[in-house]
Amino acid sequence: MEYEEFCREQLAGLVRFAAALTGDTELAQDLVQDALIRAYPRWPKVSRLDRPDLYLRKMVVNGHLSWLRRWYQRSVRSSHDLIEAAHPVAADPAARIADAGHLAELLSGLSRRQQAAIVLRYFEDRDDAEIAQVLGCGQATVRSHVSRGLSALRIRAKAERAEASS
């Protein structure tokens, strides 16, 4: 598959994957652009892979992880975030559970690899082998990421329901 052809076929899905992973338009754009630019000079090799689409997702995920590492070194919580943390808004618990945006907030509390595994499984419907290829780990590790990620989500959602009703 040619580079230009790959972009035409896969770019829409790739930017949606990056947005689902990050929840941030600007960051998703940066990650996909970086991945495509870095993939271009290696394309003769990349295009011979069985699944160049998974390879590009791997580049996006790795970029996200390294971006987070850089960001953590210099990030400072904004005053708005501190106010939110000190005075959480207690909404109707039923409404909060049903709110997709809130569930996305919970997702952001998982480890980055758990997030990536959850996005690949539940947004892209990838199987264990595909997710393992993207994350560069074994299939058992993938199942662990997904299982623990889901458990963490349920625990956090339950804790917030309890907090909201108290």
Next chain:
Amino acid sequence: MTDHDLLRAALTERASRAPDPEVVLANTTIGIRRARSRRRATAVAGTVAIATAAIAAGVMVLDRQGPTQSAHQVQPATAPTQQSSTARQASPGQQLPTKPSVSATLPFTFTAPAGFRWDNWSVTPSASMVDLRNGTSQVNALLTPTAPRQGGHQGNAQPTTVRGSQAELRQLTPASGGPVTVQLVWQPAPGTWITVTSSSAELARSVADSITLTPSDPPEAGAVASLPAGLAVSYWGRGNAGMTTVMIGPDEFADKTMCATLNFRSGTAPNEVTTSGQGQRAPLSAPDADGVRHTPDGRILVRQLDQNHWAQASLGTSAVTAAQLRDIILAASAH
């Protein structure tokens, strides 16, 4: 609804914040060009003496700007046209420039098949493309200064001709399966390659046979009468976001972080605008004497261009100043 369904809904909501693929593609093209320039400069520095390398780098910079693209050139405005491509006056045998104009001018003309309308289009210094759509049918024409890369589909390539030029007809099967895509690729002039892609061989052939290297104007492109000194357009196009976007920065290869963004939109300007990818919004001031409105931080300007069109100009980094942003939106017009 199960937890899994909620999770899928949450992720789908996050995915709806995806950036415009056309803008991503434009920035990627710019980034690739920059990376190539860096690699060339590195190669030169590694093989010749330092003094000679410095001279070579200077030549490369001059070459990149080109004889007609000085950094201080005021760019002309162009008028949009209707659905079909409208050719401009061109001298016979006109050679296509390898770096297209930074105005909203496609470096080729084509005839859209019956029922097809313009979907996405873009003009950048390194590629120009248009997508035509009729329901689920689609055909894409792409013009690049270099040959499209050869991939893993050579077994299905056949020689043919397009308007008397040698061409290649390719049948491409996506790695993930799905319908076969047909591509016609030919070189109509030195330094100019055209690729027409469609799921239908007839459609690809129809559009390919109609293409000439006469510049034409896309519809609903908007226009900018002049640019502030020192600024150039790096991208002009209409992507999936459904509005025309112009990226303006310190040079024609500036990436988006260095650019101000000008959007042309239909209808009446709103009273508040989105200020971040996270959906944060900010109110707009009342119009000043020139009809310009601004957000409280002054980073976004809005102006009603006519009864049916408005424009929004947004600052990127300090590469474009607030005064230049104001000049840009004052120079914008719908036609």
